Amino acid sequence: MVMVVPKLEDRLIESTQPIRYFTLAVSIYHLFDTGLFDVLVETGSASVGELANRLELDEEKLEGFLKYAKNEQIVIEENGRFRLSPKGVELGDFRGWYTMMIGGYAETFLQVGGKLKANSGWASRDSMKVGVGSCGISHYDAIPLTQSLMSRIPGGCHRLLDLGCGNGLYLVEFCKLYPDIQAWGVEPSEGGYAEAVKLVEEYGLQNRIRLTCSPAIEFFEGDFDYEPDFIVLGFVLHEILGQDGEEGVIRFLTQITDRFPEIHIIIIEVDNRIDDPDMMNHGLAKAYYNPYYLLHYFTRQRLETEKYWDNLFARLNLTVKAKETVNHHVDSTDLTIGYLLQRGK
Ligand SMILES: C[S@@+](CC[C@H](N)C(=O)[O-])C[C@H]1O[C@@H](n2cnc3c(N)ncnc32)[C@H](O)[C@@H]1O
Secondary structure (H helix, E strand, C coil): CCCCCHHHHHHCCCCHHHHHHHCCCCHHHHHCCCCCHHHHHHCEEHHHHHHHHHCCCCCCHHHHHHHHHHHCCCCEEECCCEEEEEEHHHHHHHHHHHHHHHCHHHHHHHHHHHHCCCCCCCCCCHHHHHHHHHHHHHHHHHHHHHHHHHCCCCCCEEEEEEEECCCCCCHHHHHCCCCEECCCCCCECHHHHHHHHHHHHHHHCCCEEECCCCCHHHHCCCCCCCCEEEECCCCCCCCHHHHHHHHHHHHHHHHHHHHHHHHCCEEEEECCCCCCCHHHCCCCHHHHHHHHHHHHHHHHCCCCCCHHHHHHHCCCCEEEEEEECCCCCCCCCCEEEEEEEEECC
């Protein structure tokens, strides 16, 4: 029998595909972050000179960037003008994933080697991009999930308190959907808070939405003149779990329900199933959840399992009034879980 030894070049091409996709992911992030994507959507097509002028970019570098993107079929060049390809246009819906995973966490992934060392502390991340990107993703998954849980609250929802609100997208979307809602958003990242202020002003909702730059626990320990009837913690409890441990989470949730015994709390968390090979074989788990799980181990966040949260809520006498996952049209893994909780009852 003749053994066919693959050419080294074939093995090289196969083994360097991750480098191609690494560069591509970073470049798609820059396409969004520089404003190039939006200008190409707005203008339809533009020359390098026009794009460079409009966005104050270096023409030579921009030309290289666009030619690279052309080779990746993100843009099309015709008669000296560039436009988005159908594949490029398609990316528009997924901007949030790039903002969070690349803008927020690319620096984290590059620190993994150093931070694997014992006693090396935590890797950094760009918290503003994490908050903004997360809200961009939530627009498709957690915001509709929250809305569905809100519809289960008897008597409806009137005064929202969103702790860890990122760029305030939940607040704006709910105020647009429900004309009676007042909202207060709390966000510790200064950049995320500034983005929230901008978004609320953009929609002219300053008369209905208040914003505070603070971590959730400090905000709750302070004095505030507001009686929320529901609180949203969208992907925030595992941040508090990482920062303040289980005792911190218990103290925090107890503080909320002691102060507002009737309050409904909506908690969105991701079930940590990194150890479940069947689940991790799912396309979305490979593309998103596996890297997502990874970054939590390095950034002082503690993702937990569904069972862990079920037990913790039961111990705190928080009744699960509803538990739902994301619409399967968007995410069929059931890894993102929404809880509607109320004390006792
Ligand atoms: C993954 S993002 C979630 C943003 C948004 N809630 C959503 O559902 O898309 C986590 C947010 O929690 C914020 N955060 C981190 N630690 C926090 C704390 N101790 N209290 C309140 N928010 C916190 C981060 O700054 C970030 O905006």
